[in-house]
Amino acid sequence: MRSRKIEPAIHWGMRLVTYSIVIVIAFIIIDIVWKGLPVISWKFLSGFPKKSGAEGGILPAIVGTLVLVLGTIAVALPLGMASAVYLSEYAKQGKFTNTIRLAIITLAGVPSIVFGLFGLGLFVLFFGFGASILAGCLTLACMILPIIIVSSEEALKAIPQSLREGSLALGATKWETIRRNVLPYSMSGMLTGSILGIGRAAGETAPILLTVAAFYLPKLPNSIFDQVMALPYHLYILATQLPDADAVRPMQYGTALVLIALVLGVNMFAIIFRNRVRKKYRW
Amino acid sequence: MVAKSDIIVKTSDLNFFYGPVRALHGINMEIPSRQVTALIGPSGCGKSTFLRTLNRMNDIIDGTRIEGQVLVDGQDIYESGVDVVSLRMKVGMVFQKSNPFPKTVFENVAYGPRIHGVKDKSDLIGIVERSLERAGLWNEIKDRLGESAMDLSGGQQQRLCIARALAVDPKILLMDEPASALDPKSTARIEDLIGELRNNYTIIIVTHNMQQAARVSDLTAFFYEGSLVEFGPTKRIFTKPLKKQTEDYITGRFG
Numbered sequence: 001m002r003s004r005k006i007e008p009a010i011h012w013g014m015r016l017v018t019y020s021i022v023i024v025i026a027f028i029i030i031d032i033v034w035k036g037l038p039v040i041s042w043k044f045l046s047g048f049p050k051k052s053g054a055e056g057g058i059l060p061a062i063v064g065t066l067v068l069v070l071g072t073i074a075v076a077l078p079l080g081m082a083s084a085v086y087l088s089e090y091a092k093q094g095k096f097t098n099t100i101r102l103a104i105i106t107l108a109g110v111p112s113i114v115f116g117l118f119g120l121g122l123f124v125l126f127f128g129f130g131a132s133i134l135a136g137c138l139t140l141a142c143m144i145l146p147i148i149i150v151s152s153e154e155a156l157k158a159i160p161q162s163l164r165e166g167s168l169a170l171g172a173t174k175w176e177t178i179r180r181n182v183l184p185y186s187m188s189g190m191l192t193g194s195i196l197g198i199g200r201a202a203g204e205t206a207p208i209l210l211t212v213a214a215f216y217l218p219k220l221p222n223s224i225f226d227q228v229m230a231l232p233y234h235l236y237i238l239a240t241q242l243p244d245a246d247a248v249r250p251m252q253y254g255t256a257l258v259l260i261a262l263v264l265g266v267n268m269f270a271i272i273f274r275n276r277v278r279k280k281y282r283w
Numbered sequence: 284m285v286a287k288s289d290i291i292v293k294t295s296d297l298n299f300f301y302g303p304v305r306a307l308h309g310i311n312m313e314i315p316s317r318q319v320t321a322l323i324g325p326s327g328c329g330k331s332t333f334l335r336t337l338n339r340m341n342d343i344i345d346g347t348r349i350e351g352q353v354l355v356d357g358q359d360i361y362e363s364g365v366d367v368v369s370l371r372m373k374v375g376m377v378f379q380k381s382n383p384f385p386k387t388v389f390e391n392v393a394y395g396p397r398i399h400g401v402k403d404k405s406d407l408i409g410i411v412e413r414s415l416e417r418a419g420l421w422n423e424i425k426d427r428l429g430e431s432a433m434d435l436s437g438g439q440q441q442r443l444c445i446a447r448a449l450a451v452d453p454k455i456l457l458m459d460e461p462a463s464a465l466d467p468k469s470t471a472r473i474e475d476l477i478g479e480l481r482n483n484y485t486i487i488i489v490t491h492n493m494q495q496a497a498r499v500s501d502l503t504a505f506f507y508e509g510s511l512v513e514f515g516p517t518k519r520i521f522t523k524p525l526k527k528q529t530e531d532y533i534t535g536r537f538g
Binding site for chain 1: 369378448
């Protein structure tokens, strides 16, 4: 009797909570699109900033963020997947391996500004890369590595042991088994986790603040040792560092819209790629 | 009696440990070539563990240890420097739960040959056809080679796994309860297949099903609590067992 009264209440309560999350997200996106869209023009997207960004376009920041994201993926994806394969397939399961896992999970919880300081100390100063794309990508890679490792390991663990045994029993070596009969099936799961990491790399400000981002640099980078502008940092500058923040409000919204579109675009690309892989290998 | 030269697998004082737990107690066994040997016994008696020592599949479990000798074709397979890859090519395995790879039917059968260096497409096609034929599957699925193996029926999947094992041309085929997850009709087909394969392969099969052991095997070994209790011609084991434990088990008094 009791549960029959409570049951619909729980049902509706949970539904309300879920919907309210969607409402919050919808509000943010609609607000940004509403106020940002009027600013978007070919000149805005392909032009160089003038007067510290108060006028002109944001091309260098778009290119900067794209370069940082691609560079970070190039570093973090192979490293993260290799670590996950080692932990899941090769490492002897025990206290030591679990300690490594704990360390990785802890790393995922470290505040991004600490990664920024770490990158400043190690890559910018100690290795002497200076404030550069290289230092920025390495720092961002360190930050998203734990996400990639943890989710990739989950994806590997989801592959039934019987597939590994079946391959080994045919005389395949361990690596042949992993390469031909484990990795292809776990790829979609590994990419799902990596998508989350990619989104974070594109949106973070603190790690790049200290390692690569330029306050105002109206030109495109020539090498990996150049500094670049980046969308999140540019947004921060537009919002807080210019003398008349209200006057550049449209520029802020335009930049925010481009940043969000970029992150969603990268995610969309990854999701489509993932679905293709998934369709090819289903079981 | 079996002539001595026909012994293909010989174990001497074989002990096996999962960590501190001893799973096999001094197994001495001589398994003849081109016959079907059935391993029977209650759950946990060590018959599957014994089977998996013969192609070193237990190696992949952390914390296991082996003592004694296993000779396959006269060679000690646990000697240092033994190539596990060529051992497993010689000693194929079919698992309890059919484990087709989530690839096409063709790619499943071609998996082994590809790994061992067969690249030529027409060679592969020949091997795939021959292996499926030997597994009695060719006529059923010759038009479905490009489909996913996951779309086959359970019985077909298991025969595909047999075909996959045959594709690397083993001498010995280990079968770990190959029909226990199948319906009676599919089980009968697997048993018929074993009957056909016995002419060309040495088959060692673990089974829970006593009737199955009686139907398909030439020799039967009864395992109990990690020891080999009795080993001899199937007919004699089932009609005149020498040990009381064996008699109790096959007459259904325990297990």
